[in-house]
Amino acid sequence: MKKKTSLLTGLIALSIALTACSTKHPDIQTNQQQETKVTAVTPPATAPAAQPASKQTTAAPQTATGKLIPAKIISVTDGDTMKVELNGKKETIRLLLVDTPEVKHPSKPVQPFGPEASAFAKKILKEGKEVQIEIDVSERDKYGRLLAYLWVDGKMFNEMLLEKGLARVAYVYPPNIKYVDQFRAIQKKAQTAGIGIWSIENYAQEDGFHPKETATKKAEPTKQQSEKPVAETQKSTTPSSNVQYKNCTEARAAGVTPIYEGQPGYSRKLDRDGDGVACE
Structure with a gap:
């Protein structure tokens, strides 16, 4: 009787144990499934972080x-x-939105600060110098020249002329007005400082340069600055009209260059680009 009771007790205990195990097993499976789901979501969370770096490069x-x-x-x-x-190709560039005094105009005399502007250009823009051209909207003027902003060593040469007081803001014709506002701001500073063309009263005006209207006292320093180029021009007009030079080397040795069309010594063979100025 005791053996039967013990056996029955053992069977009951085993049944309880098996029931407890079957109750815990679904929880274990559920936990494993949750862990699997978390693992599956992780990669997309890290993927977007790589996209900004790709765009930057x-x-x-x-x-x-x-x-x-x-x-x-x-x-x-x-x-x-x-x-x-x-x-x-060989192209002639006309700088946009700026105007410098004349030095080679066929019907106008050398104007104050014209030689200085030319000398400054030749100093910065030496033969063979690599530059960059920026076109605005309209590409050429009526003479076929390229209208452009000229960049040299990371600086715009149009602005450099204005900063030095060697040019005025001019020929403002839409649509080529990209930099006109900043050009006028630079010009205002040069005017306030009274440098270059702005050192002569009433000289640089909206419609051009007016040497005859300059005040005598303020024109004297300019006369001294441009004395050498004017003297060279006068000197070149004194020789006999039948003066001829074999080449520009001979003309330079005589101290008469550049030679303008109509002056003694001028000839087409010395003016290779046909701009009216020989041995420039």
């Missing part, structure tokens, strides 16, 4: 000046006009 830096076209200086005609080699 592919984004190209944008310049404030727009598209710059490489060119090479051939020669300087005056402060606001120069010849360049562009795409294998």
